[in-house]
Amino acid sequence: MRTATITRKTAETDITVQIDLDGSGAYDNRTGVGFFDHMLDQLSRHALIDMTIRAAGDLHIDDHHTVEDVGIALGQALTQALGDKRGIRRYGSCHLPMDDAQVRAALDLSGRPFLVWNVDLPTAKIGTFDTELVREFFQAFATHGGITLHVDKLHGFNSHHIVEAAFKAVARALRAAVEADPRRTDAIPSTKGTL
Numbered sequence: 001m002r003t004a005t006i007t008r009k010t011a012e013t014d015i016t017v018q019i020d021l022d023g024s025g026a027y028d029n030r031t032g033v034g035f036f037d038h039m040l041d042q043l044s045r046h047a048l049i050d051m052t053i054r055a056a057g058d059l060h061i062d063d064h065h066t067v068e069d070v071g072i073a074l075g076q077a078l079t080q081a082l083g084d085k086r087g088i089r090r091y092g093s094c095h096l097p098m099d100d101a102q103v104r105a106a107l108d109l110s111g112r113p114f115l116v117w118n119v120d121l122p123t124a125k126i127g128t129f130d131t132e133l134v135r136e137f138f139q140a141f142a143t144h145g146g147i148t149l150h151v152d153k154l155h156g157f158n159s160h161h162i163v164e165a166a167f168k169a170v171a172r173a174l175r176a177a178v179e180a181d182p183r184r185t186d187a188i189p190s191t192k193g194t195l
Contacts, residue, residue, distance in 0.1 A: 002178075004080035008073045012065040013057040017073040021081050021178050023050025031055040031070060033063045035129040036137075039167045040070070046171035049178075067133040071140030078145040082178065085109060090189040092176030096169035101156030105169035109177050111146040111195045115139050118152040119166055123159040134163050138170070 002021035009015070027044035029037045031053060044051035053074070057066030082088065093106035103119070115138060121131040142149040151170065156162040181189065188194055 002081045002083070004077040006073045006077040006080065008069055008076075010065075010069065013055060013069040015053070015055045015057075015066075015069055015073045017070070017077045018050075018052040019074070019077045019081055020050035021078075024048060026050045027052070029053040031066055032057065032059050033066055033129065035126055036063065036067055036070075036133075039134075039163065042164060042167045043171045043174075046168045047175045047178075049174070063130060063133060064136065068136045068140045071137040072144045075141045075144030075147070078141075078147075078178075082109065084188065085111075085195045086188055087180050087185045088189060089177055089179050089181045090195070092173035092178075094169045094172035094176075095154075096165050096172060098161045098165040098168070100158050101161040101165040102154040103156070103162065103165040103169045104150075104152045104154055105166070105173045106150045107170070107173045107177055108148040109146065109195065110148050112148055113143040113146055114148045115142045116150040116152075118150075119162065120153065121159045121162060122157060126160050126163065131159055131163065134166065138166075 005018045007016045025045040025048045027041045029040040031037055055066050055070055090109050095104045117135050151166055
């Protein structure tokens, strides 16, 4: 079973993440940050990764620690669930349109974390959510998930649409990358023999 449970407790946050890479996209995410929960739900649904997240953070300060630490824990859960990455496709990409927005995501489950983030957002907030935290989430997720991740906004003027398109594009790319390769079911997808 490609599942994982990660618990991360600091002076700033207390987080538990449970995932199943072979799920149906069922989700139950409660971080105390409404817009962020909505984006995590999109990530789960479009990646077809079952996801349950509970986070209690220092929201009286702001949402930063909660969002970043969920990214850390989710990346760690992905790494644990993938194990040695035997039999996966490894790469995934998606061009995703959402109304005015179009976002391209491409990723490699290489074990070499790197984020390229070409997503400018026209507003500083979506409701009460600081839009700069979107990059912080993906930076933490890529770093702790060992993901080379490129996200590019091609079009868009509505911040909500752009961010949602980014989460959905990453989700669809992730879905492709974690899926089993029917032609190489027992192989590590690297000439090195390890990832």
